[in-house]
Amino acid sequence: MQLMSVQRNALVSAVVSTLREKRSKSRWNDVKTLCAPTSLTPQQFSEITLQLRNNPHLALRxxxxxxxxxxxxxxxLSYSTIIHVLARSRRFKTLTLSLITSAIHVDGPDHRPDRPPKIFETLAKTYRRCDSAPFVFDLLIRAFLKPHNSLDRSILIVRSLRSRxxxxxxxxxxxxIRAVSRSxxxxxxxxxxxxxFDDRVKPNAQTFNVLMLGFYQDGILDKVEEIWIEMGKVLDCLDCSPNVFSYCVLLAAFCDRGMMDRAVGVWEEMRIKAVEADAMVYNTLISGFCKSLDLVKAEEVFRQMGLSNVEATTMTYEHMITGYCKIGDVGSAILLYKDMRRRKFRPDASTVDSVVGVLCDKSRVLEALEMFSHVMKREGFYPGRLSFEFLIKGLCEDGKIDEALKLQTEMVGKGFEPDSEIYKAFIKAYSKCxxxxxxxxxTEEMFAIGSELEEV
Structure with missing residues (x-):
């Protein structure tokens, strides 16, 4: 046994010397010759790698x-050693994550869902010997947060680390926290x-942003304000402040609830605290005013956006156009739509639906049809059903049945079957002429289709 240990140590020393001292490609053949006729054990590999830890690039090769x-x-064991060496250097982050992912599966399925995974236990046991850094456990947690791995295991690892x-x-x-919120x-x-989070690890603005965004996306809007209040207390003690994203989520929560006075209060607080608003903040406030049909204030914010040298986005125009359409101001909607196209922004289907709808309501059906035909030529544009319905009804009311039939054919080609409203529009048009x-x-066809749908 002692002879075997001496031989093993001699082999480890010989391989390390060869790897360190030889620079040519022949060193790999020399190492292979040294190890012949057997292979290296994981323990031997680990010992060699430890002696190479100050040269992580060579250890990785x-x-x-x-x-x-x-x-x-x-x-x-061998995986853990190379992972420690790389984590210790804080280099090769992507490669280290990849190695951790491989190590998770190297011993087959781990059937202990109530305990930390085997790779964690091995990394913990070899941590001090490898003179590693805590960063290795951050990488392990992140590896388990990846798709197809385990959120529960990540939480177990955090608990085990805290116990140490x-x-x-x-x-x-x-x-x-973000992964838990999403799933x-x-x-x-x-x-x-x-x-x-406790006295050892303090949260930052990003922590609270994740929580606020999670509650906002879950539709628990009153909880957004609760987290905001807690954030203010915690960050004041840490001499930190909410950032522009924090304000934006709070602003969105108030706007979605129609609490525009509170939203304006947030907006004023940002100005007082010199938090520079970005396009997302402006769009959120504009959207809130447009939903509450206060286009005067929406226009004020829109103008302020330009004066502040914040570039308007597609969403900015979509909010404004939809808002003007809702109050029936077709002139302002069309002007903004043309400006939007001039800036090479591409409106989505719902915005096109709004403009087509308001034009048809104002008996400007041909203008709406021309606009719709133009946008339909755009690559990647997928129309909504409403535009077809508005136009077909408008054309039928104007007695332009041939044009309406042509549009209906195009509508079916896009996957939208005619409903009772479309049938009624054609029935009325044919009766009128x-x-x-x-x-x-x-009429018979409409009722027949209606009966078939009821049976289904």
Missing amino acids: FFFWSHRTSLCAHDL NISPTIGTCNLL RGANAALAVYREV GDKEKARKL
Whole structure:
């Protein structure tokens, strides 16, 4: 046994010397010759890698070469050693994450859902010997947060680390909270937040942004303000402040609830505290005023956006155009639509629906049809059903049945089947022009289709 140990140590020393001292490609053949006729054990690989830890690039090349040539059947120990060496250098972050992902599966399925994974236990046992850095556990947590891995395992790792008085970085904790919020909801994310942040790890603005956004997306808007109040208390103690994204989420929560006075209060607070608004903030406030049909104030914010040298976006124009359409101001809607097109912005289907609808309401059907035909030629544009319905009804009312039939054919080609409203428009048009037989047949067809749908 002692002889075997001496031989093993001699082999480790010989391989390390060869790797350190030889610079040519021949060193890999020399290492292979030294190891012949057997392979390196994971323990030997680990010992060699430890002696190369001050040269992580060489250690990494040695790992990949030994893996490619099957010189070593790597297990959790050898994987953990190279992972520690790379994490210690804080280089090769992407490669380290990849190695951790491979190590998670190297020992097959881990059937202990109530305990940290085997790779964590191995990394923890080898941590001090490898003179590693806590960053290695951040990478492990992030690896488990990736798709197809395990959120529960990430939480277990955090708990195990905290029991050892080791805390993940703020960035990793924020990623964990975000992942919990997306998969299990904002309340679950808040519970994790309460657990992982304490006197050792303090939250930052991004932490609260994740929580606020989660509650906003879950539609629990009153909770957004609660988190905002807590953020103010915590960040004041840390001499930090909410950032522009924080204000934007709070602003959106008030706007969505129609609380525009409160939204304006947030807007004024931003100005007083010299928090520079970005396009997202302007768009949120403009959207709120447009939804409440206060286009005068929406226009004021729109003008202020330009004066502040903040570039308007597609969404800016869409909010304004839709708002003007809702109050029937077709002139302003068309002017903005033309300006939008001049700036090469591409309106979405709902915005086109709004403009087509208001033009048809104002008996400007041909103008609406021309606009719709033009936008339909745009690559990647997928029309909504409403535009077809508005135009077909308008054309039928104007007695332009041929044009309406042509548009209906195009509508069906886009996957929209005619409903009772479309049938009624054609029936009324045929009756008006004296074609009673056509109107009768369409009426029978409409009721037949209606009966079939009821049976289904």
